[in-house]
Amino acid sequence: MVSAFGKDIRSLVFDLDGTLYNCQEIGEQIQQAAVSLVAESHGLSLAQARRVLQDARHMLTETPGEYPPLSRTCLELGIDLRDFVRVLEESVHPEKYLQPDDNLATLLRFLQERYTLYVYTNNGFFLASKILALLGIEEFFHHIYSLEFTWRPKPDAEALQRLLGEIGGVPESFLFVGDRYHVDLREPVKLGIAVFPVTTSADLMRLPSLLGVTS
CATH class of the missing domain: 1.10.150 (DNA polymerase; domain 1)
Structure with missing residues (x-):
């Protein structure tokens, strides 16, 4: 199956709040x-x-x-x-509100076998890690880029460049996933990076087919 995002995607960068969970x-x-x-x-x-x-x-x-x-x-x-x-x-x-999300864990486990997964969030590291652990998905992410990374909240072109430089790779090797276009996705788009806007958990479940990696 052909990927809707091109064949060179290597790194998936997810927003957290409103993207990997809604509460x-x-x-x-x-x-x-x-x-x-x-x-x-x-x-x-x-x-x-x-x-x-x-x-x-x-x-x-x-x-x-x-x-x-x-x-x-x-x-x-x-x-x-x-x-x-x-x-x-x-x-x-x-x-008080979150519990393990088995469907999300299954999705991320599948994606992790094929890509390197990251979280990029305006939350602090402690809260972001806690949320991921409560959802039962922390293990699938190679790194959490939290507010402490640059102390420059999204959207921020300089912070994004530092993140891309640390991960490494050409723009075509990234896919950014987020629920707010103007916060999560607009800056990556300016650099020619593929993006995937989500509004519901069902949108996330479409990722494998859009990436052309359904089993």
Whole structure:
């Protein structure tokens, strides 16, 4: 079977939140953690901090609906991203909501036998590793590129170049997988890298056939 992405793909780079799993409750905990951090750092009430965060996200939005990630918004508000990572570690509890995903594990095991898999996320390493472990899929990834890698949240051209340089390979050897085009996929596309947007877990299950490697 012929691959829809070309024959030279060697490295699959996955976003985490909204791509490898979906959980509204975890998203709400991350949002609340960011609000608390803004309140703490700016001496505001939670209600005031929520408005400041919302206003900043709208101000940074160049295209309607394409909101920047919370990490970038916090950075623009003068917050040290080390504090952002710390607050997520303290306040986000994915163990309350996630459990092993056998179907996803089967898919990633199949892909790992043919490609090298990576995670590229705006989460800190501790939280990202915890989520992957709870899903039962941590073992399938060669490396997790978390926020600590460059302290430059996606989308960021410089951080992407550093990631590509560390993994190694020509643009044609990569496939990036993510749920938010403007955050996860737009910068790779600018470099001529193949991308695969996902909105549901069913989209992920199509990867083997699109890569031309169905058994």
